[in-house]
Amino acid sequence: MKNIDVIVPYFYPPYIGGTETVLRKWNKYFSDHQLPDIKVRFILPFAYRNSDVFDACGNCYYGWRVSDNKSMRGIGVLNLLIYLIFTRADNIIVLSPKYINLSHKVRRIFHKHYQITDWIHFSLAKMFVGDRKYFKRADYHLAISTGIKQQLLKMQIPDSRIFSVFNPIEQSNEQIPAAADPKYIYVGRLEYQHQKNLQELIRGFEMVKQELPHAKLELWGDGPDVEGLKRLVNGLQLDDSVSFKGWQKDPWSMIDSATAFVLTSTYEGLPMSILEAMSHGIPVVAANVSTGPADEITDDNGLLYESGRLNELKNDCIEVNENRKHYDAATIQNSISKFYTQNYFSNLIKILEEMG
Numbered sequence: 001m002k003n004i005d006v007i008v009p010y011f012y013p014p015y016i017g018g019t020e021t022v023l024r025k026w027n028k029y030f031s032d033h034q035l036p037d038i039k040v041r042f043i044l045p046f047a048y049r050n051s052d053v054f055d056a057c058g059n060c061y062y063g064w065r066v067s068d069n070k071s072m073r074g075i076g077v078l079n080l081l082i083y084l085i086f087t088r089a090d091n092i093i094v095l096s097p098k099y100i101n102l103s104h105k106v107r108r109i110f111h112k113h114y115q116i117t118d119w120i121h122f123s124l125a126k127m128f129v130g131d132r133k134y135f136k137r138a139d140y141h142l143a144i145s146t147g148i149k150q151q152l153l154k155m156q157i158p159d160s161r162i163f164s165v166f167n168p169i170e171q172s173n174e175q176i177p178a179a180a181d182p183k184y185i186y187v188g189r190l191e192y193q194h195q196k197n198l199q200e201l202i203r204g205f206e207m208v209k210q211e212l213p214h215a216k217l218e219l220w221g222d223g224p225d226v227e228g229l230k231r232l233v234n235g236l237q238l239d240d241s242v243s244f245k246g247w248q249k250d251p252w253s254m255i256d257s258a259t260a261f262v263l264t265s266t267y268e269g270l271p272m273s274i275l276e277a278m279s280h281g282i283p284v285v286a287a288n289v290s291t292g293p294a295d296e297i298t299d300d301n302g303l304l305y306e307s308g309r310l311n312e313l314k315n316d317c318i319e320v321n322e323n324r325k326h327y328d329a330a331t332i333q334n335s336i337s338k339f340y341t342q343n344y345f346s347n348l349i350k351i352l353e354e355m356g
Contacts, residue, residue, distance in 0.1 A: 002037060005091070008052075080102070116140075122268075167272060169336065271293065296336065
C-alpha cells in the first residue's frame, strides 16, 4: 500500500476558489473509494478551529489549531515541520514551491524517504517567479494544463517526471438554453484588473453593444473591486445592460439562458469556470493566456482571442451569437469528457500508482 499525503495550504474562508474546489473533489473521491494499492490523506497544518476547506470531512489530519486565523500562519509552519519530520508517507504532494523547498530540506536533514510531488494551480509565468529554482527539488510534477507542463519543461524538468492531470468537473444532466437576445455571462471573482481583468470584459461588451443593441451582460460573483466595476459600467452608460448578480452558492442553477460565457483573465492554471459553463452546454469566449483555456476550448465549444485585443474579443462575442446554432449543447458537454470526474480519477489513479 502506497501512502500519499496532500499538504493543504493556507486558505481564507469562504473557500470558493478553483483550487479549493478541486481539493474537495479529491477529498470526497478518495474518502468514498477504498483503493487496493494507494491511500490518499489530506494534511491541514494551517486549518484553524471550526474552519477548514473540508469541514472536517474525509481523510483529514490536523496539527495544533487555534480559535481563529490571526496566528495560524506561524503555527501552521510549526505544524508542517512536525509533520514532515515524523511522517511515514511514501509521497507528499505540495501546492507551492516554498513547500517543495521545506520538504526537501527536512528530507535531507532527517534522512526521510518520502518522494516530493508538486501540484501547481497557476501559470508559472505569473506566479512563484522568485521560487522557480525549487521546482527541480521535486521528484514528480502534476500539471493541470499542457501550458504548465511546457513551462516546467522550459525549466529543464525531465518530461518523464511530469504528468498531465488537468482538473475534474461533475457531468451535468442540465442544459442552459441559448438566450433569445444576446446575453453574455461571467461567473467568478470580481477583479477590475489583476487576474480576472473584468475591465476588459466590460469594455469589450461596450463594443458588442454598439452592434447588438439588445445585448446584456451578467456578472455573477463578488470580490474586492465591485464598486470600481460599477463606476466603470456607469461611466460607459451601460447601467441598463450590465447586471451585478452577487455571490451565489450555485449560480448555474439560477442562470436561465446564455449566449456565451466570457473569460478575460490575464492568467489561469486551468479555469474551472470554463468547464462549469461547458458542462451546462454553454459555449465560451476566452482569452488565450499561456495556460489553461487552450486545453478546454475546441472548434465545437467556443473561441479564443488574444488577451488585450478588444476588437477581437468583440468579434468573437458577436460571432458566437450569430452562429449560436452551431454550438449544440450536447456536443459542448461531450467535448470535455476527459475532465468528467470518473475519467479524471481513472487517469489520476494510474498516475499516482506509476509514480515511485
